[in-house]
Amino acid sequence: MKKFNRFLSLTFLAILLSMSVSVMGQGPLTVDVIQPDNSGIVWVIGETYTISWMDNLTNGVNIWLWDPNKSGGAGYQTSALATNVSGSTWTWDMSLYTALTPGTEYHIKVESYTSPTAYSNIGADFALVYELGHAINIVQPDVANISWKRGTTHIISWEDSDYIESVNIYLENSAIAIPGGTNTGGTNWEKLLTSSAVTGTTWEWDIAANLTEDANYKIRVQSNTSSTVLDRSANTFWITETSGVFNEIYQPTSATIWAISTDHLISWRDEIEEPVYLYYSSDGGTNYTQIGTTSFVGSTYVWTTPVNASATARIKIVSSDDDAIFIESDVFTISDVVGSVSAIYQPLTTASWTLGTKHLISWLDNLEGTVNVFYSIYTGSWSAWTAVIGGSNVTGATCVWDIPTGLTTGNNVCKIRVESSIDNTVGLDSDPFDLTLTTGTFVDVIQPSVGGIVWARNTSHYLSWDDDLLAGENVDISLCKYTNSTDAIGTETSTVSLFTDVVGSTKVWPIGTTAAGYYRIKVFSHDDPSTALTDYSTSTFTISTSVGNFITVNSPNGGENWLNTTTHWIAWDDDCVNENFDIILYEYTSAGADVANYPLATDIGPGSAWEWTIAQLPITSTNKFKIVVKSTLGPLPTDISNGFFYINPFGKSVTSIGDIAGDIAASVVIYPNPTSGQFSVSAPGNITKVEVRNLLGQVLYSGVETTIDVVSYDAGLYIVNIEVEGQVIAKKLFIQ
Numbered sequence: 001m002k003k004f005n006r007f008l009s010l011t012f013l014a015i016l017l018s019m020s021v022s023v024m025g026q027g028p029l030t031v032d033v034i035q036p037d038n039s040g041i042v043w044v045i046g047e048t049y050t051i052s053w054m055d056n057l058t059n060g061v062n063i064w065l066w067d068p069n070k071s072g073g074a075g076y077q078t079s080a081l082a083t084n085v086s087g088s089t090w091t092w093d094m095s096l097y098t099a100l101t102p103g104t105e106y107h108i109k110v111e112s113y114t115s116p117t118a119y120s121n122i123g124a125d126f127a128l129v130y131e132l133g134h135a136i137n138i139v140q141p142d143v144a145n146i147s148w149k150r151g152t153t154h155i156i157s158w159e160d161s162d163y164i165e166s167v168n169i170y171l172e173n174s175a176i177a178i179p180g181g182t183n184t185g186g187t188n189w190e191k192l193l194t195s196s197a198v199t200g201t202t203w204e205w206d207i208a209a210n211l212t213e214d215a216n217y218k219i220r221v222q223s224n225t226s227s228t229v230l231d232r233s234a235n236t237f238w239i240t241e242t243s244g245v246f247n248e249i250y251q252p253t254s255a256t257i258w259a260i261s262t263d264h265l266i267s268w269r270d271e272i273e274e275p276v277y278l279y280y281s282s283d284g285g286t287n288y289t290q291i292g293t294t295s296f297v298g299s300t301y302v303w304t305t306p307v308n309a310s311a312t313a314r315i316k317i318v319s320s321d322d323d324a325i326f327i328e329s330d331v332f333t334i335s336d337v338v339g340s341v342s343a344i345y346q347p348l349t350t351a352s353w354t355l356g357t358k359h360l361i362s363w364l365d366n367l368e369g370t371v372n373v374f375y376s377i378y379t380g381s382w383s384a385w386t387a388v389i390g391g392s393n394v395t396g397a398t399c400v401w402d403i404p405t406g407l408t409t410g411n412n413v414c415k416i417r418v419e420s421s422i423d424n425t426v427g428l429d430s431d432p433f434d435l436t437l438t439t440g441t442f443v444d445v446i447q448p449s450v451g452g453i454v455w456a457r458n459t460s461h462y463l464s465w466d467d468d469l470l471a472g473e474n475v476d477i478s479l480c481k482y483t484n485s486t487d488a489i490g491t492e493t494s495t496v497s498l499f500t501d502v503v504g505s506t507k508v509w510p511i512g513t514t515a516a517g518y519y520r521i522k523v524f525s526h527d528d529p530s531t532a533l534t535d536y537s538t539s540t541f542t543i544s545t546s547v548g549n550f551i552t553v554n555s556p557n558g559g560e561n562w563l564n565t566t567t568h569w570i571a572w573d574d575d576c577v578n579e580n581f582d583i584i585l586y587e588y589t590s591a592g593a594d595v596a597n598y599p600l601a602t603d604i605g606p607g608s609a610w611e612w613t614i615a616q617l618p619i620t621s622t623n624k625f626k627i628v629v630k631s632t633l634g635p636l637p638t639d640i641s642n643g644f645f646y647i648n649p650f651g652k653s654v655t656s657i658g659d660i661a662g663d664i665a666a667s668v669v670i671y672p673n674p675t676s677g678q679f680s681v682s683a684p685g686n687i688t689k690v691e692v693r694n695l696l697g698q699v700l701y702s703g704v705e706t707t708i709d710v711v712s713y714d715a716g717l718y719i720v721n722i723e724v725e726g727q728v729i730a731k732k733l734f735i736q
Contacts, residue, residue, distance in 0.1 A: 031055040032730070033110050033123035034088075034719065035695045041126035045100050050696055051081075052089045053110045053121070054719065054730055060084035060113045063092075066122075068105040076109065084113045089696060102129050102228075136160050136167065136221050136231040147238035147245040147325065151209040157202045158221045158231065166197035169205075170220040172232070179210050189220070197224040211239050213324050238325070246270045246317060246327035254330035257342040258305050258313075259366055266301045266315055268327065275320045278303075284312035284331050295320040309336040339367035341418050341428035349431035352441055353414075355405045361388070362398045363418045367426065370395050374417045377408050378432065385417055393421050409435045409528060437528035440469035443535045445523050453541035454549050454636065457511055464506045465523045465535070474501045478522040482540050485518050489540055501526050516543050516635070546631040548576030551639040553629050555669040558643015562667065564614050569682045570600075571609040571671040572629045572639065580605040583612075584628040588644065595623070603632050609671060609682070614647060668722050674734035676715075681706045681722055689723035692733070710735055 035052040036043075043049050051063060063082045068074040082090050094100070104127045111120035137159040141148070148154050156169060171178060172189040179190075192205060215238045223229035238245070247269040258264050266278065275295035279288035280303075291303060313334045319325040343364040353359050361373055373391030377383045388401045407414070412432035419427025447464040448455075455461050463477060477499040484490030499507055519541055524534035551574040562568055570583060583601040588594055604610055625645055630638035668683045681690055692701040692708065695717060701708055710718075710733075718733045 029055070029057055029112070029119050031057065031061065031110050031112065031119050031121040033108060033121045035123070036108060036126045037123040038717065041124070043094070043126060043128055045102065045128050046095050046098055048091060048093045048095070050089055051092055051108055051110075052696060054088055055110070055112075055119075056728070057112050057114075057119060060086045061110050062113055062116060063090055064109040064111070066105075066107045066109065067100065068103050069101040074105070100128055103127065136223065136229055138219060138221055138231045138233055141219060141237045142233050142235060144235045145245050145247075146235070147240050148207055150207055150211055150213070150239060150241060153204055153206050155202055156205050156219055156221070160201055166199045166224040168197050168222050168224055169193055169203060170222065172218045172220055173214060173216050174218075175216040176212050176214055179208070179212075207239065213240050213322060214238070215324070240319075240325055241322040245325065246272065249315065249317070249327060249329045252313075252315060252329055252332040254332060255343040255364065256332035257340045257366060258332070258334050259339055260305055260309055260334055260336050261307055262366070263302055263304050266303050268299050268317055270299060270317075270327075272319055272325070277318045277320055279316040279318065280306070281314040281316065282306070282308065282310040282312065282334075285314045285316070285328055288316055305334050308334075310334045339365060339420070340426055341365040341367065341371070341420075344416060344418060344428055344430045347416060347430055347433045349412075349433055352434040352436055353403060354436050354438060355403055355407055355409065358400055358402050360398055361391070361401055361416055361418075363428070364397060365418070367420050370421045371418050371427075372421050372424075373399055373401075374419070375401070376415045376417070377435075378410075378413045378415075379408050382415070388416075403435070407435055409437050436533070438469060438473055438525050438533055440467055440473065440525060440533055443467040443469075443475065443523050443525065443533050445521055445535045445537050448521060448541040449538040451539040452549075453539075454544050454546075455511060455541060456547040457513060457516065457543060457545055459547065460508055460510045462506055463509050463521055463523075466505060467523075467533075469525065469533075474503050474526045475523050476500045476526050477502060477507060478524075479514070480520045480522050480536070481515075482518045482520065485540060485542070489520070490518075495522070511543060514543055516545055518542055542636060544633075544636045546576055546579060546633040546636060548574055548579060548631055548637045550575055551581075551629050551631070551637045553627055553639045553641050554671050554673055556625075556627055556645040557641050558645060560645035560667065562614060562645065562647050564647055564649050566667075567611060567613045567684060568667050569609050569669045569671075570612050570627055570629070571669050571682070573608060573672045574629075574631075574637070576606070576631050576637065578606055580632045581610075582630050582632055583610060584630075586626045586628060586640070588624050588626070590622050590624065592624075592644075597628075600627075609669075668724060668729045668731065670720055670722075670731050670733055674736045675710065676736040677711050678707055678709045679720075679733060681708075681720070683722060683724045683729075685724045687722060687724055689721075691721040691723075693719045693721070695719075 032054045033052075034054060035050060053061070055061060061084075062080045063085060064076045064080050066074070066076050070077065081092060105125050106128055107125050108123045109120055110123075112118060138157075139159060140155060140157045158167070160167065169192045170189050171192055174188070177188050193203075216236050217239055218233040218236055220230060220232045250267045250269070251265055252258065270276070275297050277295050278291040278301055280291050281288045291301070311333050313332050315329040317327050341363055344362075345364065346360055346362040347353065363371075365371065370393040373388040373394060374385035375388055376385050388399065389404075391399045391401065411434050414435050415432050416430040417427055444466040446466060447462055465475070467475065469475070476497065479496045479498050480492050481494045481496075482490050482492055498509060520537040520539075522534065522536050551572055553570075553572045555569060555571045556562070572581075574581075580603045581601075582599065582603065585598040585600050586594060587596045587598070600612060601610055625647055626641040626643075627645075628638060628640045668681070670679050670681050672679060681687060687706055688704065690701070690703060690705065690708065691699060692710070693699055700713065700718070713735050715735050718735060720731045720733045722729045722731065
């Protein structure tokens with residue numbers, strides 16, 4: 001009976017449409033640019049491309065190019081690319097347009113040959129380039145601290161995405177003039193190749209002997225045909241009289257405190273063949289005095305510190321061949337006291353030491369005698385210093401601490417002190433660090449820890465985590481509820497223990513009847529929950545009464561004009577397995593304010609389409625509407641139309657609601673869309689032909705079937721033409 005009623009409804013609609021067509025005649029003339037009409041298109045000047053469009057004009061079309069670089073301001077080219085073109089495609093040979101300037105705001109206009117101002121359409125902006133994806137990237141010299149000697153030969157190398165094209169190589173210096181160079185009023189540069197360009201990706205450079213010693217040189221590699229395609233060295237390099245560089249000074253460092261008139265080792269690393277000079281400064285490097293009277297070979301020197309103290313001491317090491325090549329130490333201290341403890345290396349503030357284990361305490365000092373080592377525990381305030389077992393009268397700079405059991409554990413609860421055994425006012429305290437009951441250092445929740453996870457009630461799921469806890473030390477798991485979703489976690493409202501003393505790194509969780517909402521999983525050490533060995537899911541996840549993750553409303557989805565009392569398909573996509581759906585009509589004012597909603601259907605399905613005969617609802621014809629589809633198990637998943645559609649009173653004149661062809665077009669539905677297997681076509685009338693075309697205008701399918709298999713089609717955008725009651729309706733189909 002339902003099918004018979006539907007047949008009568010469709011027959012009545014077909015008669016109505018036929019009558020309206022006989023009154024109105026042919027639908028409006030339209031032009032729709034298909035190619036280029038999607039963002040990101042890049043065309044190469046000099047190549048050939050296809051421009052395509054759709055129209056229902058009786059005559060041909062003109063094709064124009066909008067040029068943002070056109071002389072006198074942006075505008076269309078002086079003459080059309082083509083005029084009175086028939087069909088729906090035209091091949092543009094850009095070898096005739098090589099004078100075009102590369103840019104990003106070009107577009108194509110297709111217009112009626114006979115009525116250009118009445119019927120036209122503009123495609124999306126696209127880019128023109130000389131070479132697609134062409135780029136140059138300098139490899140050598142492109143790291144810091146390179147030093148090349150005058151009169152030697154070195155390789156310049158680069159990466160080039162177009163190996164056929166030749167390049168020019170330039171030497172640049174922003175600080176000094178280059179002999180034989182040009183542009184001396186600004187950036188000084190010299191073309192290293194004067195006769196021809198270089199092909200390939202390497203070139204041997206014989207460095208001229210007359211180049212000025214300086215640290216500000218750079219290499220530029222530039223396309224010989226496209227001057228905008230180039231790269232410069234990321235770092236400057238030296239041209240010097242020496243063949244190497246200094247790498248690092250090991251001693252002294254910023255933490256160094258040396259006593260006056262004592263012997264200490266200056267040490268460094270370099271790549272220099274010639275001898276070096278050593279210098280000392282007491283004012284942070286403003287004035288230097290030479291250490292010794294001659295240069296010497298090597299990378300260490302035993303230095304007797306001066307008799308005067310300095311809090312801003314500094315060492316400088318200089319090449320004996322080139323005084324422009326040098327390295328300076330950090331500022332350090334020369335003290336007039338017997339000595340000091342300058343640094344505690346172990347424990348660091350990030351340390352986490354376990355009770356009952358042994359750990360190395362290490363430090364740096366220049367004390368004359370032995371040291372004593374102590375610890376202090378924080379229990380609301382720091383306790384008195386207690387001697388570390390084995391830490392009395394220590395010679396050297398290390399001792400092993402066998403940590404007692406029974407100490408207070410937690411974050412930042414312990415400090416170490418190293419002090420002179422002769423003078424307890426000379427010493428140093430470490431930063432606070434952690435004591436734990438556990439041997440582990442981390443717990444990391446893996447599942448669920450990504451955004452967007454939805455788990456249904458009465459299903460089971462794996463919880464998983466990673467940790468470095470030793471065998472026998474297990475974890476506890478809690479469920480924490482939050483006020484907000486993944487993007488804004490919000491406030492934790494409750495915590496429930498799920499499991500205790502769990503072995504391994506996975507656990508199956510039967511969700512059961514846990515209330516729907518937003519949650520995170522908390523995993524923490526069972527032995528020592530007071531420490532930092534705790535981790536939460538990175539994002540919240542959702543517990544839902546539905547097993548589905550999404551619903552996508554496809555029709556109506558914005559712009560449709562439907563007559564009251566007529567029948568239309570409401571269609572959607574979803575991943576809800578064996579679930580039914582509720583459909584709700586939302587009404588809005590013309591200004592977009594939500595004024596009412598009407599339940600249209602409850603507990604329908606399962607399926608992805610529902611036939612709706614519009615009833616005489618208490619609606620205002622000037623208002624607009626959206627459709628909501630949601631799982632009956634709700635509240636998630638759910639979806640609402642992207643845009644507004646319109647319901648007009650039955651019998652309203654076509655001049656006030658739009659032409660009949662537009663009403664048919666709004667009622668034609670293709671679903672699912674996007675698809676990867678097949679799609680179906682539905683329309684309020686007799687479908688006499690279905691045609692699928694690609695963006696080049698090629699017909700891939702033509703027939704009367706309303707369910708078409710597209711599994712063999714490439715992913716992308718396609719045009720589907722549906723012939724209904726003498727009208728051809730074009731729809732866009734997305735194939736995944």
